[in-house]
Amino acid sequence: xxxxxxxxxxxxxxxxxxxxxxxxxxxxxxxxxxxxxxxxxxxxxxxxxxxxxxxxxxxxxxxxxxxxxxxxxxxxxxxxxxxxxxxxxxxxxxxxxxxxxxxxxxxxxxxxxxxxxxxxxxxxxxxxxxxxxxxxxxxxxxxxxxxxxxxxxxxxxxxxxxxxxxxxxxxxxxxxxxxxxxxxxxxxxxxxxxxxxxxxxxxxxxxxxxxxxxxxxxxxxxxxxxxxxxxxxxxxxxxxxxxxxxxxxxxxxxxxxxxxxxxxxxxxxxxxxxxxxxxxxxxxxxxxxxxxxxxxxxxxxxxxxxxxxxxxxxxxxxxxxxxxxxxxxxxxxxxxxxxxxxxxxxxxxxxxxxxxxxxxxxxxxxxxxxxxxxxxxxxxxxxxxxxxxxxxxxxxxxxxxxxxxxxxxxxxxxxxxxxxxx
Ligand SMILES: Cc1cc2nc3c(=O)[nH]c(=O)nc-3n(C[C@H](O)[C@H](O)[C@H](O)COP(=O)(O)OP(=O)(O)OC[C@H]3O[C@@H](n4cnc5c(N)ncnc54)[C@H](O)[C@@H]3O)c2cc1C
Numbered sequence: 001x002x003x004x005x006x007x008x009x010x011x012x013x014x015x016x017x018x019x020x021x022x023x024x025x026x027x028x029x030x031x032x033x034x035x036x037x038x039x040x041x042x043x044x045x046x047x048x049x050x051x052x053x054x055x056x057x058x059x060x061x062x063x064x065x066x067x068x069x070x071x072x073x074x075x076x077x078x079x080x081x082x083x084x085x086x087x088x089x090x091x092x093x094x095x096x097x098x099x100x101x102x103x104x105x106x107x108x109x110x111x112x113x114x115x116x117x118x119x120x121x122x123x124x125x126x127x128x129x130x131x132x133x134x135x136x137x138x139x140x141x142x143x144x145x146x147x148x149x150x151x152x153x154x155x156x157x158x159x160x161x162x163x164x165x166x167x168x169x170x171x172x173x174x175x176x177x178x179x180x181x182x183x184x185x186x187x188x189x190x191x192x193x194x195x196x197x198x199x200x201x202x203x204x205x206x207x208x209x210x211x212x213x214x215x216x217x218x219x220x221x222x223x224x225x226x227x228x229x230x231x232x233x234x235x236x237x238x239x240x241x242x243x244x245x246x247x248x249x250x251x252x253x254x255x256x257x258x259x260x261x262x263x264x265x266x267x268x269x270x271x272x273x274x275x276x277x278x279x280x281x282x283x284x285x286x287x288x289x290x291x292x293x294x295x296x297x298x299x300x301x302x303x304x305x306x307x308x309x310x311x312x313x314x315x316x317x318x319x320x321x322x323x324x325x326x327x328x329x330x331x332x333x334x335x336x337x338x339x340x341x342x343x344x345x346x347x348x349x350x351x352x353x354x355x356x357x358x359x360x361x362x363x364x365x366x367x368x369x370x371x372x373x374x375x376x377x378x379x380x381x382x383x384x385x386x387x388x389x390x391x392x393x394x395x396x397x398x399x400x401x402x403x404x405x406x407x408x409x410x411x412x413x414x415x416x417x418x419x420x421x422x
Pocket of ligand 1: 393
């Protein structure tokens with residue numbers, strides 16, 4: 001008889017987990033408080049499948065960059081100290097992960113997972129029958145743009161470092177950037193250069209999640225939507241069930257094993273049962289607008305390294321995303337953040353979008369201090385984690401889910417990865 005597994009959360013990590021577990025022969029159900037998949041952090045992210053950016057935000061230069069930006073209204077990073085023990089504890093852990101050897105170790109783990117993830121994404125697409133058009137996918141690479149000469153010079157070392165992990169990155173002059181991506185014509189004179197990752201992709205993570213959920217439902221996976229998980233019922237070193245609330249009724253769902261894919265909300269549910277997973281919400285914003293002039297919109301995904309902004313063309317829409325706020329776990333939208341992204345489009349890609357038709361969004365990245373997701377087992381024998389993907393959840397989702405499925409089958413994963421609890 002196959003083992004029954006409940007996946008907690010139907011974001012990008014939850015649906016990909018369900019897929020790999022189903023493929024591995026488990027009987028799978030998925031529970032989510034929303035009425036359809038990917039309605040929270042996976043809803044309107046930057047769209048990048050960015051294998052070429054494995055270096056975590058916790059790196060030796062991060063504390064100095066953060067200090068330089070402190071107090072600036074247009075800073076991509078905003079932090080307001082508050083009386084919150086969890087926040088201070090998380091910052092202390094983040095600073096420890098900025099040590100050079102820890103950054104090297106974390107980068108290697110993320111790079112290995114990212115490379116594996118891209119090949120698993122391509123395999124999944126075929127096996128599940130998800131057409132690239134279904135989620136506005138583009139396999140044209142990501143071009144990292146540098147507008148400061150010094151940072152472009154420094155970034156050259158990445159080419160060799162990433163080659164070591166099997167990731168191709170080409171260094172381009174400003175003119176070569178504009179030849180590779182003609183939509184950059186308007187800003188080529190200010191550009192110092194770029195690094196082009198030809199094998200990266202982009203696409204709408206929410207549409208992908210929805211297409212995958214349809215394929216899963218057709219494959220016998222049961223979805224419980226509108227179900228708010230209130231409690232994990234622990235006893236005798238195991239999880240017996242989860243209490244879910246739908247409308248005013250509470251019921252308990254039981255299974256042989258449970259996988260937590262709950263992003264930032266997971267911490268709240270895990271703490272009472274003694275599972276300490278140091279995920280902290282890091283707020284970010286995006287704006288999506290219809291493309292007005294196709295010739296002015298980029299064909300490939302872009303990362304502006306000086307402003308920490310990413311931009312992806314999703315069908316006939318342009319998505320721009322960025323900023324990190326450590327002071328706010330509400331989803332309130334600060335209009336100044338959206339205006340800054342609009343200005344960015346006007347400056348770098350003038351004429352690309354219809355500025356009067358912008359859809360703003362905010363989401364909470366589920367951040368681990370070192371940027372390495374939590375994949376593995378908790379203290380409770382039948383409790384598993386695939387969560388804490390921070391800035392790279394879309395990029396790493398298929399790889400993480402395949403690693404988790406291997407672990408749950410008692411097999412050794414094909415990638416070298418620091419397994420949680422293992
Ligand atoms: C501005 C921004 C830009 C980004 N850009 C990129 C990018 O370009 N590329 C990339 O790879 N990553 C990007 N990311 C990161 C990526 O979006 C996240 O890492 C990813 O979406 C996390 O997926 P998840 O499934 O863990 O979380 P979610 O998508 O939030 O899924 C968690 C699910 O759990 C459910 N849930 C939570 N609590 C409960 C509960 N108590 N009961 C029931 N259900 C519950 C929620 O409803 C939700 O559906 C970006 C993030 C942001 C904010």
